[in-house]
Amino acid sequence: MPTDFDATRALFDLPEGVIYLDGNSLGPLPRAxxxxxxxxxxxxxxxxxxxxxxxxxxxxxxxxxxxxxxxxxxxxxxxxxxxxxxxxxxxxxxxxxxxxxxxxxxxxxxxxxxxxxxxxxxxxxxxxxxxxxxxxxxxxxxxxxxxxxxxxxxxxxxxxxxxxxxxxxxxxxxxxxxxxxxxxxxxxxxxxxxxxxxxxxxxxxxxxxxxxxxxxxxxxxxxxxxxxxxxxxxxxxxxxxxxxxxxxxxxxxxxxxxxxxxxxxxxxxxxxxxxxxxxxxxDHVDMGEVRARSLELQDRFISGVEAACPDLELATPRDPAERGSQVSFRHPEGYAIMQALIARGVIGDFRAPDILRFGFTPLYLRAQDVDAAIAHLAAVMDGREWDRPDYRTRARVT
Amino acid sequence: MPTDFDATRALFDLPEGVIYLDGNSLGPLPRAxxxxxxxxxxxxxxxxxxxxxxxxxxxxxxxxxxxxxxxxxxxxxxxxxxxxxxxxxxxxxxxxxxxxxxxxxxxxxxxxxxxxxxxxxxxxxxxxxxxxxxxxxxxxxxxxxxxxxxxxxxxxxxxxxxxxxxxxxxxxxxxxxxxxxxxxxxxxxxxxxxxxxxxxxxxxxxxxxxxxxxxxxxxxxxxxxxxxxxxxxxxxxxxxxxxxxxxxxxxxxxxxxxxxxxxxxxxxxxxxxxxxxxxxxxDHVDMGEVRARSLELQDRFISGVEAACPDLELATPRDPAERGSQVSFRHPEGYAIMQALIARGVIGDFRAPDILRFGFTPLYLRAQDVDAAIAHLAAVMDGREWDRPDYRTRARVT
Structure with a gap:
């Protein structure tokens, strides 16, 4: 029986109004x-x-x-x-x-x-x-x-x-x-x-x-x-x-x-x-399907971001065999960009000195979430939304 | 303001029908x-x-x-x-x-x-x-x-x-x-x-x-x-x-x-x-009062048990200055005795080879609990309630 990813998504208590791309750092709350x-x-x-x-x-x-x-x-x-x-x-x-x-x-x-x-x-x-x-x-x-x-x-x-x-x-x-x-x-x-x-x-x-x-x-x-x-x-x-x-x-x-x-x-x-x-x-998840879907979501994100945000440089290998379940981009203003993105409800994270990280977790992440995240990131970059003093001041982040 | 031990007791969700003398091992659940x-x-x-x-x-x-x-x-x-x-x-x-x-x-x-x-x-x-x-x-x-x-x-x-x-x-x-x-x-x-x-x-x-x-x-x-x-x-x-x-x-x-x-x-x-x-x-507890009350409860327990259970040998020093907040007695059948006592709803614990341990925790333990515990222990000893094969078989205990 193929894995039912709608069913696995329903097992999580996901925050409202948020696209969560940080399950590689802290997974969301399983209802159980x-x-x-x-x-x-x-x-x-x-x-x-x-x-x-x-x-x-x-x-x-x-x-x-x-x-x-x-x-x-x-x-x-x-x-x-x-x-x-x-x-x-x-x-x-x-x-x-x-x-x-x-x-x-x-x-x-x-x-x-x-x-x-x-x-x-x-x-x-x-x-x-x-x-x-x-x-x-x-x-x-x-x-x-x-x-x-x-x-x-x-x-x-x-x-x-x-x-x-x-x-x-x-x-x-x-x-x-x-x-x-x-x-x-x-x-x-x-x-x-x-x-x-x-x-x-x-x-x-x-x-x-x-x-x-x-x-x-x-x-x-x-x-x-x-x-x-x-x-x-x-x-x-x-x-x-x-x-x-x-x-x-x-x-x-x-x-x-x-x-x-x-x-x-x-x-x-x-x-x-x-x-x-x-x-x-x-319990009813096939790890091979999780991997396949993760790579699909990653590829969708990479091509979408590269098309929409030319200033972001891919830091993750292009070869799927050399990837885990996250995609990273580099930008000198990575910290501020991530702050602006989070303000739009898209949560990834930042790792010094210049890495924007995004985790892909098929158990609760859908293709439409990825598309929406790309659109938000493009808006942040196009509108230079990151260029605010409060976003550029680094807090202690995890 | 003197410590209100009735008030502190009310802050705990204590198990019903139990006299809990094992707070020296695992404290009970605070409601908060x-x-x-x-x-x-x-x-x-x-x-x-x-x-x-x-x-x-x-x-x-x-x-x-x-x-x-x-x-x-x-x-x-x-x-x-x-x-x-x-x-x-x-x-x-x-x-x-x-x-x-x-x-x-x-x-x-x-x-x-x-x-x-x-x-x-x-x-x-x-x-x-x-x-x-x-x-x-x-x-x-x-x-x-x-x-x-x-x-x-x-x-x-x-x-x-x-x-x-x-x-x-x-x-x-x-x-x-x-x-x-x-x-x-x-x-x-x-x-x-x-x-x-x-x-x-x-x-x-x-x-x-x-x-x-x-x-x-x-x-x-x-x-x-x-x-x-x-x-x-x-x-x-x-x-x-x-x-x-x-x-x-x-x-x-x-x-x-x-x-x-x-x-x-x-x-x-x-x-x-x-x-x-x-x-x-x-927050509203005076540690000096906790200590005084703990020693009162300990003394009450020691004198009560020594009067009622002559086969139990005190393992804890008599001098209060040399005591913590627990009282221990020795008996070669200590393990079985503790099992029989727990069956009566009085929870202490056992430590190899022969120690019965009882913790005194004034935040939620009252004099009447101590008196009841003594009576149960006396009944266990007087009736040799511990002398059952299932009590004498040691399980893994904490």
Whole structure:
């Protein structure tokens, strides 16, 4: 049965009068999430209080919901767990991977990676000392930079600024051939298109849930550990819920079985509940159709904007195979242009120094929304609506 | 104006037919929290989507709400920030403290500390290598064990099992005299009684919010960094929201000013909202009165249980100055006894190997509740109600 995108759109509580092209940053509210979180608060926390950990199944949420994300990223069942933030999960993956590579001390990444991945790697190298280093090269130079000194290749599949997509399978093969491990950040992949962590041979993968998975602001992150590493990866952040027997309250840490050892502290039950409800949206969705429709919407947007707004320069690759689910344009006044566009009810976002980002999310975005967004953007550019002092003063933006 | 404990009790949505003596593990639902989280979901996330980070003030929640917790623990304004879990905050505090003590490599703690603190310290020492070690001694031996080898003294003020309270001021003085830094875990202190992190000279303090602060399951943790260290403490978990300019998206990490550098990833907005509403409960509460009333309730419980249940052995010190806000008894069949008590609607909890724990929370607990709890416990013991196979089979408990 083909995916019914009108039906999926109806599952969201979309803001009125808004064309939302920022689901790559924060997905909108799934209707089921409000109801579910309300129920957890009043019926579970309110009525069960502490007994909710067992009776309402809170304690199992990180692995139960993790498995549902595992299905979306092609993981083997039982090898994804939720918790913390993406930054923390990056740290965990890197620390475990480095420890498995005692002879090498280089983390290789690219300058298009999201900064927190680089910062966390930098902090880990400082803590490790002894010559550990983060090496970054431009995205196009990654393949060539993989050599025998690299312990871990750490990449985000889709560039948060340009939307350029790495070839996950090829780079993983290349890294493995050089004897390195690979940590993939799927922040802009999970829920955007089909990912195959098992098939591509990723060693570790991490991601967040508040973008294409619509978990809400601050939703928990996830981590995947390949089955071949699951019993050997040592957690650096060895928290009690990653212990083999958390409720034995031993004085010494013993890692839990498999990916459960990547749990750290008490899981954020309200955020987990919002995520769990948000995942129901995917129940009757074919990811291949989502991808096809996303590319259609992207192509429609690219050709429409290029025809109507000659001053905007496409920053995303033209080849669909090299794209994620967002399209970016460059303009020196990108910040002000985005402010003017938002004032018209078209929400995208801006990334320094000059990137206008637009996310394409077929679950709730239609072709007519794309056409309307193009018309608004053309009006902003034609009328120089962005050229106002209040739009050109940069606020802190997300 | 004296604290009106009937009024504070009315602010909670307490489960019917239950006497809740487990607020030291998970506080009950404050009525305002349901409403507030519902509002954040539908009015903020739903209507503002990405713009909520600025328009609804989500981005400032970790410091805005952190400051309110700071008031409850005696911190200087602007020196507490929220986020992550307590385990992560322990790791951050320890890593920063160790780096400030280059000549010493010992973390000293006690065997009564909550295991995750010990596990996180153990994991950090493994990552640091080079002879870093966690040394643990029995709680009574801590003072004597502080010597010139100790880099950091890491203690939880109130023992999660026995309820024994350390002398925070004296041990901090002693550690400072030996040239060591101190990290205090206030998990069982914040909201239980007045804490004075500034006055006692704590270097770092951490804690959780789902116990006496009633933030709900998985509420965020907090960290305090003393002003004298705020600009020098280097974060090991250097995430983008702890960067001086997160939205500059620099490739290199520069720590934010002060305690803001202890932020890591995207804050869990739903959990933060629940916490913020829960903190309103404290608006007209005098912490000295809370402490006095807690001790009254504890004394009432101790004398009642000792009179009615001679087989239960008090595990908590008799001296009120050495107690937190919980009372514990030992019994070899403690697990089964707690199951039988819960079946009667009196909720406490069990901690291996033999501890029955009872938390005393004057905001919603009355003297008549304590009397009723004693009567139920006496009935369980007198009638050997615990002596059933299903009660004696241990499930995973929290």
């Amino acid at each position: 999430a409000s109801a579910r979180v309300g129920q957890v608060m009043t019926q579970e926390w309110g009525k069960m209080v502490i007994t909710g950990w067992n009776r309402a199944g809170w304690m199992e949420m990180p692995s139960r919901i993790g498995d549902r994300i595992g299905q979306l990223i092609g993981a083997e069942p039982g090898h994804v767990v939720l918790g913390d933030t993406l930054s923390i999960k990056v740290y965990q993956a890197l620390a475990s991977a480095l420890e498995m590579m005692p002879g090498r001390r280089v983390i290789l990444s690219d300058t298009g990676n999201f900064p927190t991945d680089l910062y966390m790697a930098e902090g880990l190298c400082r803590t490790l000392g002894d010559g550990y280093e983060l090496r970054t090269v431009p995205p196009a130079d990654v393949e060539e930079a993989i050599d025998g000194s690299v312990a871990v290749l750490m990449l985000t599949e889709v560039d948060y600024r340009t939307g350029r997509r790495h070839d996950m399978a090829a780079l993983t093969r290349r890294a493995h051939a050089a004897g390195a491990l690979v940590v993939w950040d799927l922040a802009h992949s999970a829920g955007a298109f089909a990912v195959d962590v098992a098939g591509t041979g990723a060693d570790f993968a991490v991601g967040c849930t508040y973008k294409y998975l619509n978990a809400g602001p601050g939703g928990p992150a996830f981590i995947y550990v390949a089955p071949r590493h699951a019993e050997t990866a040592r957690p650096a952040l060895s928290g009690w819920l990653g212990h083999e027997e958390p409720f034995a309250f031993d004085l010494t840490y013993r890692p839990a079985r498999g990916v459960e050892r990547m749990r750290v502290g008490t899981p954020p039950v309200l955020q987990m509940a919002a995520l769990e409800a948000a995942l129901d949206v995917w | 929290a349901s409403a507030r989280v519902g509002q954040v979901m539908t009015q903020e996330w739903g209507k503002m989507v990405i713009t909520g980070w600025n328009r609804a003030g989500w981005m400032e929640m970790p410091s805005r709400i952190g400051d309110r917790i700071g008031q409850l623990i005696g911190a200087e304004p602007g020196h507490v920030v929220l986020g992550d879990t307590l385990s992560i905050k322990v790791y951050q505090a320890l890593a920063s403290a160790l780096e400030m003590m280059p000549g010493r490599r010992v973390i000293l703690s006690d065997t009564g500390n909550f295991p995750t603190d010990l596990y996180m310290a153990e994991g950090l020492c493994r990552t640091l290598g080079d002879g870093y070690e966690l040394r643990t001694v029995p709680p009574a031996d801590v003072e004597e064990a502080i010597d010139g080898s100790v880099a950091v003294l890491m203690l939880t003020e109130v023992d999660y099992r026995t309820g024994r309270r350390h002398d925070m001021a004296a041990l901090t003085r002693r550690a400072h005299a030996a040239g060591a830094l101190v990290v205090w875990d206030l998990a069982h202190s914040a909201g239980a009684f007045a804490v004075d992190v500034a006055g006692t000279g704590a270097d770092f303090a951490v804690g959780c919010t789902y116990k006496y602060l009633n933030a709900g399951p998985g509420g965020p943790a907090f960290i305090y960094v003393a002003p004298r260290h705020a600009e020098t403490a280097r974060p090991a978990l250097s995430g983008w929201l702890g960067h001086e300019e997160p939205f500059a998206f620099d490739l290199t990490y520069r720590p934010a000013r002060g305690v803001e550098r202890m932020r890591v990833g995207t804050p869990p907005v739903l959990q933060m909202a629940a916490l913020e509403a829960a903190l309103d409960v404290w």
